[in-house]
Amino acid sequence: MKKNAQTALIHAPRRAPQYIQTVQPPLFRASTIIFENTDALFNRHWTDAYDYSYGTHGTPTTFTLGDHIAQIEGGLYHLLAPSGLSAINLVNSCLLSQGDEVWVPDNIYGPNMEHLRNLQQRYGIAVKVYNPLEVENFSPSDKAKLLWLEAAGSVTLEFPDLIGLVKKAQAHNILTALDNTWGAGLAFNAFDFGNEHLSVDMTVHALTKYPSGGGDILMGSVVTRDQHLHHQLFRMHAIQGICVSGDDVAQVQRSLASMQLRYEHQAKSTIELLNWLKLQPQFAQVLHPADATSAGHAYWKEICRDGHSAGLVSVIFDNNYKLQDIRNFCDSLKLFKLGFSWGGPVSLVMLYNLKEMRVLEHSHLKEGFLVRFCIGLEHPEDLIQDIQQALKVLA
């Protein structure tokens, strides 16, 4: 068929062959997916995880990354979302209905709490806060549907009694969702705490952090081992139009190969920093799960493989310092940049006022302003020097 120039521009004479082998998988970008014929159209099963019918439901590119993430975390089924918080939204909006009760640790990732508070106001969902270090504190009623877990917890990095909490949730038939961003599937297997029945029901992972590793991509995932639960999440994922860009997926896929090397390297640098930070008189307390003085250290030791401990460490300044002092300290850092998130090449610092962030009393935390350091890929000696020079503004 002879084509007009405009048509020829669109229907190119050459397409890449299917069989070519490359180190990275080929990238599919799709809104439309072209059906071979009407038979294929009428026989499509978009509710099957691996059928291709439209871009929002997935492409070989998104399924390849999802399979990879599920495998790393010890799960079977996966869904990708455009950010970690979007993955959290998927879980909350799928599993919670009017009148239900949800339990969250006091050190939960802040925006998850805000999301739940919003559901509370609009749908009468009861949000209950528990102390992650005390299983008895989690006392579900018969309306409880979901227990959120986070290990280590956000900002203050307490390591919870994961096994105790999962056992209790299972005894009450309550679903468990673990925010697995800190462990990244490398520090421990949330789907097998010693045996496969001792397992969380689903993990949420901000792929924005370690899997991306670049500080430049946003993405999230929800992984399960249970087909029925996955199907529920899958339907919600579809009707909410939650999907990710193939280009972003390809970037995360490319970074996965080096994830464990980066994770272990950053963890090692963080331990070096931790040991130095502990000796500095300006800090009243240093928070890191691998440190014997940190809350939940024994649980961390029980669960985390090979001393895995990620790249975060927080310090609480001596309570004599004023907010302006701590701001001066943060502003004087040169290598550490002031910004949210972690897992990228650049070390980050963030300043928090704990009093505004916690609901319960916490006797294990000293009074004072808290600064969290997220360790990047710089040499730890240079990072120590940077903190050392910035501490001089406190003199």
Ligand SMILES: *Cc1c(COP(=O)(O)O)cnc(C)c1O
């Ligand atoms: C960053 C983060 C998230 C959210 O991920 P985004 O992609 O930034 O939305 C969720 N949970 C934890 C623990 C995180 O650190």
